[in-house]
Amino acid sequence: MTDESQSKTHSRVLLVEDEEICRRNLKRILTKEGYDVEETASGVTALKILNKQEFDLVLTDLKMKTVDGMEVLKTVKELSPQTEVIMITGYATVDSAVGAMKEGAYHYLSKPFKLEEVRKIVREALLKRKLTLENKALKDTLAQRDASVPNIIGKSPTLTETMDQMHKIAPADTNVLIFGESGTGKELFARALHALSPRADKRFVAFNCGSFADDLMANELFGHEKGAFTGAHASKKGLLQAADKGTVFLDEIGDMPSSMQIKLLRVIQEKEVMKVGGTDSVPVDVRFIAATHRDLKHEVQAGRFREDLYYRLNVISLNLPPLSERHGDIPLLTNHFLAKTMRKQNKEILEVDPEAMAMLEAYSWPGNVRELENVIERAVALSSRDVIKPDVLPEYIRSLSMETFRRHWSHIPTMEEQEMEYILWVLKKCQGNKTKAAQIMGIDRVSLWRKLKRYGVDNGADS
Numbered sequence: 001m002t003d004e005s006q007s008k009t010h011s012r013v014l015l016v017e018d019e020e021i022c023r024r025n026l027k028r029i030l031t032k033e034g035y036d037v038e039e040t041a042s043g044v045t046a047l048k049i050l051n052k053q054e055f056d057l058v059l060t061d062l063k064m065k066t067v068d069g070m071e072v073l074k075t076v077k078e079l080s081p082q083t084e085v086i087m088i089t090g091y092a093t094v095d096s097a098v099g100a101m102k103e104g105a106y107h108y109l110s111k112p113f114k115l116e117e118v119r120k121i122v123r124e125a126l127l128k129r130k131l132t133l134e135n136k137a138l139k140d141t142l143a144q145r146d147a148s149v150p151n152i153i154g155k156s157p158t159l160t161e162t163m164d165q166m167h168k169i170a171p172a173d174t175n176v177l178i179f180g181e182s183g184t185g186k187e188l189f190a191r192a193l194h195a196l197s198p199r200a201d202k203r204f205v206a207f208n209c210g211s212f213a214d215d216l217m218a219n220e221l222f223g224h225e226k227g228a229f230t231g232a233h234a235s236k237k238g239l240l241q242a243a244d245k246g247t248v249f250l251d252e253i254g255d256m257p258s259s260m261q262i263k264l265l266r267v268i269q270e271k272e273v274m275k276v277g278g279t280d281s282v283p284v285d286v287r288f289i290a291a292t293h294r295d296l297k298h299e300v301q302a303g304r305f306r307e308d309l310y311y312r313l314n315v316i317s318l319n320l321p322p323l324s325e326r327h328g329d330i331p332l333l334t335n336h337f338l339a340k341t342m343r344k345q346n347k348e349i350l351e352v353d354p355e356a357m358a359m360l361e362a363y364s365w366p367g368n369v370r371e372l373e374n375v376i377e378r379a380v381a382l383s384s385r386d387v388i389k390p391d392v393l394p395e396y397i398r399s400l401s402m403e404t405f406r407r408h409w410s411h412i413p414t415m416e417e418q419e420m421e422y423i424l425w426v427l428k429k430c431q432g433n434k435t436k437a438a439q440i441m442g443i444d445r446v447s448l449w450r451k452l453k454r455y456g457v458d459n460g461a462d463s
Contacts, residue, residue, distance in 0.1 A: 011036065011056045011057065012036045012055045012056050012057075013036065013037045013055060013058070013059065014037075014039075014046065014055045014057070014059070014060075015027055015037055015040070015060075016039075016040055016041075016046040016060035016064070016072055017059070017060070017061045018041045018061055018064050020041065026059065029115060029118050029119070030122065042064070043060070043065075043068060043071060043072055044066055047067060050076060050080075054080050054083065057083065057084050057085075057125055057126055058076050058085045058086070059086045059088060059109070060085065060086075061089070062087050062088065062089040062100065069087055069088070070100060070103070072085070073105055077103075084106040084125040084128060084129050085100075086105065086108065086122065086125055087101075087107075087108040088111065089108050089111065090111045106121075106128065123354075127357075131331050131335060134331065151336075153336045154326055154328075154332055155328070156327065156328045159326050162189075162320060166189060166196070166318060167196060169193070170192070171196070171198065173197070173199075173287060174287075174315040175314075175315045176190075176193060176289045177291070177292075177313045177318070178289065178320060179293075179320065180319065180320030183369055184320040184321070184323070186291035187291070190247075191204060191249075193289055194246070194287075197247065197287070199246050199287055202244075202246030203243045203245075203246035205247070206251060207220065207248065207250055209250055209251065209252050209253050209254075210252040210255035214257050218263065219236075220238060221239050221260075221264075222238040222263070222275050223235070223236045223273070223275045224276035224278075225275050225277040225278045228275070228277025228278070229276070235275070240284050241273060241282055241284055244286065247288075248286045248288055248289070249290075250288060250291070251290075251291050252292055253291065254305060258304075261309050262306070265308060265312060267284070268288065268312045271283060322365070322368055323368045323371075325435060325436065327439050327440075330357075330360055330372070331361070333369060333372055334357065337372065337376040338376055338380065338388070341377050342380065344377075347380055349380055349383060349387065352388040353387050353388060353389045355389075355390050356388050356390045356392075356393055359390055359398060360375075364436075378392070379392040419451070420451075420455045423451060423452070423455070434448055
């Protein structure tokens with residue numbers, strides 16, 4: 001059963017409509033879609049039901065005797081603010097329905113309504129509720145954590161596994177090497193490792209190894225003595241000495257020059273540093289967390305990275321999954337960045353349109369979490385509405401969603417022929433990455449492997 005069918009099966013809908021034919025037709029549509037529907041012809045009865053039960057969605061007629069749709073809407077929002085409400089109205093009262101939306105209704109259905117319109121609006125309303133509840137659960141979880149631990153957003157299986165590993169290795173006072181593509185949040189994980197370690201009350205110092213030339217890097221890391229070079233009017237502590245008893249994060253360690261690799265190795269082995277221009281060593285006690293997007297084993301084999309330093313740093317390794325392997329985290333990250341950017345830009349944007357969210361989920365995100373954050377910042381800046389619509393997303397993301405699978409056959413194809421062609425098409429779009437292809441097709445990787453074997457398709461490792 002797919003996630004969508006599961007959400008339909010468990011979605012509870014209250015239908016409030018005093019016109020019997022309209023109510024019967026709507027219930028038939030919703031029940032056929034898999035929703036659990038309870039119906040009533042009375043606004044008074046609806047209020048009694050709402051006081052006893054909670055629903056994911058309420059569809060209510062606007063004009064009813066005694067208790068109208070506005071009173072039903074008000075009661076829903078008082079009792080269960082996350083429950084979405086759709087107003088049912090005739091053409092003559094569309095203005096009133098729009099007014100109801102200002103009071104918290106999600107949308108309205110005009111009589112006579114179209115079948116596909118009902119399905120679409122109901123589906124989108126339930127998606128909004130789902131995302132709202134997920135965000136609330138995420139905020140509640142984060143609120144229970146130690147305030148010093150950085151927020152790592154997501155609950156996908158790959159991220160959960162990485163988080164579990166991080167919590168296991170954080171207390172161990174050993175060096176850690178973090179592997180991950182650019183933009184996956186390596187420094188964020190390094191800060192979390194420090195915050196969860198016995199060194200949490202000491203300093204965390206971050207240093208990018210690709211940002212400095214050799215001499216400047218030595219000066220920053222080791223410090224210098226007075227008179228060591230022109231302009232050195234006073235002695236200065238380096239970052240390693242300043243972080244004594246704490247943690248030093250060396251980002252992009254694969255870019256560190258060979259001459260500095262030798263000096264860093266000595267610091268790790270001897271637990272002491274010598275300032276530039278100095279003659280006496282200074283003892284330091286730091287935990288090293290290094291990170292790289294490079295294949296360091298390949299760099300060692302190519303002679304560009306010292307093997308002894310590699311093993312000194314790689315006592316324990318932590319592999320961060322790319323965003324393409326965290327498909328389910330995209331809505332959570334999107335809403336997190338939306339809230340963050342709203343505060344930063346002082347704009348009020350309530351949500352991301354379902355169509356725009358679908359486009360974000362379909363994109364492969366080669367720039368990972370950092371790219372997603374930049375896209376949301378851009379969208380907020382460009383949006384003139386209180387909803388992020390597809391038109392404010394980059395063109396390359398919009399155009400990707402237009403690409404669909406189509407095959408023109410000279411004969412009526414069998415199901416197996418269509419399935420095989422579709423699988424091959426998805427694999428091609430994923431550049432042979434079977435894990436990603438399986439996620440897109442909504443099946444597990446083992447099922448994909450079996451299908452490929454059945455169809456006699458090359459079933460090698462992911463490229």
